[in-house]
Amino acid sequence: xxxxxxxxxxxxxxxxxxxxxxxxxxxxxxxxxxxxxxxxxxxxxxxxxxxxxxxxxxxxxxxxxxxxxxxxxxxxxxxxxxxxxxxxxxxxxxxxxxxxxxxxxxxxxxxxxxxxxxxxxxxxxxxxxxxxxxxxxxxxxxxxxxxxxxxxxxxxxxxxxxxxxxxxxxxxxxxxxxxxxxxxxxxxxxxxxxxxxxxxxxxxxxxxxxxxxxxxxxxxxxxxxxxxxxxxxxxxxxxxxxxxxxxxxxxxxxxxxxxxxxxxxxxxxxxxxxxxxxxxxxxxxxxxxxxxxxxxxxxxxxxxxxxxx
Ligand SMILES: [Zn+2]
Numbered sequence: 084x085x086x087x088x089x090x091x092x093x094x095x096x097x098x099x100x101x102x103x104x105x106x107x108x109x110x111x112x113x114x115x116x117x118x119x120x121x122x123x124x125x126x127x128x129x130x131x132x133x134x135x136x137x138x139x140x141x142x143x144x145x146x147x148x149x150x151x152x153x154x155x156x157x158x159x160x161x162x163x164x165x166x167x168x169x170x171x172x173x174x175x176x177x178x179x180x181x182x183x184x185x186x187x188x189x190x191x192x193x194x195x196x197x198x199x200x201x202x203x204x205x206x207x208x209x210x211x212x213x214x215x216x217x218x219x220x221x222x223x224x225x226x227x228x229x230x231x232x233x234x235x236x237x238x239x240x241x242x243x244x245x246x247x248x249x250x251x252x253x254x255x256x257x258x259x260x261x262x263x264x265x266x267x268x269x270x271x272x273x274x275x276x277x278x279x280x281x282x283x284x285x286x287x288x289x290x291x292x293x294x295x296x297x298x299x300x301x302x303x304x305x306x307x308x309x310x311x312x313x314x315x316x317x318x319x320x321x322x323x324x325x326x327x328x329x330x331x332x333x334x335x336x337x338x339x340x341x342x343x344x345x346x347x348x349x350x351x352x353x354x355x356x357x358x359x360x361x362x363x364x365x366x367x368x369x370x371x372x373x374x375x376x377x378x379x380x381x382x383x384x385x386x387x388x389x390x391x392x
Contacts, residue, residue: 084366085209087172089113091201096192098184101146101158104288107180109162111196114173116205119331120166122149122156123177135163137329137352143345145286146182147326157182160325160345161271165193167328168262171202172209188270188294189310190321194263208366214336216361220350225342227351232337239320239340245274246300251316266324268310269317272296275304323348330355332364 095110114121120135131154133139141155142148148157162183166174168190176183186192219228235257242250255261273281273290275297281287296314297304311317319340326348327334340348355362 085170087116087205087207087209088170088202089116089173089205090171090197091203094196094200096184096186096196098186098192099289099291099294100180100182101185101287101289101294102182103180105180107178107182107184109179109183110177112175112177113203114175116173116207118173118175120163120171120173120328121175122159123175124154124156124179124181125177126179127154135159135329136331137349137356140329140349143349145281147322147329147345147349155181158185159183160322161186161190162193162325163328164321164325165190165197165267167324167333168259168267169194169197169202170209170259171197173205185271185289185294188272188296189318190267190325194267210332211335211365211367212330212332212355212362213365214334214355214362218351218354218358218361220347220354222347222350225344225347227338227340227343227347229334229351229355230337230339232335235334236337237320237323237340238337239316239323239343241316241319241342245298247302248298248315251313253313253316253320262324265311266317266321269314269321270294270296270308270310271318272298272315275299319343327352333367335365335367336362 090111090113093110093112095108097106097108100107122133124131131151133149133151133156135149139149139151140147141150146158147160148155149159156178214229214231217228217230237257238254240252273295278290278297292305296308322345323340326345329352
């Protein structure tokens with residue numbers, strides 16, 4: 084079976100908040116098994132804790148924001164995707180602001196941070212949600228469906244009404260290798276007109292040509308930052324993984340999403356939670372190859388990792 088994992092030791096990084104444009108420090112700490120991912124606002128008296136869970140999602144307009152009462156933390160999705168992709172089930176994230184830093188607009192800096200300190204396997208089995216019957220949500224032309232499948236598969240398509248971009252699609256069986264090599268480095272993106280409007284509203288102050296690909300009317304303004312020719316759909320896949328992680332378990336199923344975004348992704352997550360007859364929990368045997376690869380990538384052997392638990 085696969086066991087739950089946490090980060091091996093505390094790790095921290097600093098960056099700019101997308102909304103405020105101000106510096107933000109975060110620190111990731113190991114956490115007990117079955118505790119999941121929790122965020123702590125260290126800048127607020129009493130250090131309020133917000134668990135990364137679907138019921139705590141309070142806003143999905145520009146990013147995924149979780150909250151409890153008046154306390155919120157936004158732009159959690161790239162860090163959550165890094166946790167899911169690296170197989171981290173339990174961690175505490177201390178945040179000194181109302182948002183997770185945008186870093187380079189992708190999840191790669193968080194993946195590298197986890198790789199630097201390594202991971203530790205815990206005793207309890209990792210939980211998976213196995214989709215047994217289709218679960219579907221729709222919002223006009225936007226659709227997101229989870230279908231039964233042998234493993235986790237992602238099929239995602241986006242379309243643009245734009246002069247030189249018509250659409251992009253991505254369909255692959257998910258694996259740790261795919262996440263690390265093909266998904267985690269995809270940067271966030273926006274259209275120049277939207278960026279200008281957001282700025283005029285005092286939003287996305289921390290957005291820059293270093294942390295977002297900006298699509299102009301006739302060309303990509305900072306095309307030199309592109310890591311993949313189909314980077315935009317890959318970033319949507321990254322966002323989707325971060326959003327699905329709010330289920331609090333691995334997913335065994337095929338997600339098919341067309342034009343979906345944070346809002347519809349969260350509706351799908353909520354529908355899964357509200358439809359327990361359509362899925363079941365299970366523990367899955369470890370995939371030896373992937374585990375070997377992942378641990379070699381983080382610089383430790385599986386035996387060392389398990390011995391440390
Ligand atoms: Zn994103």
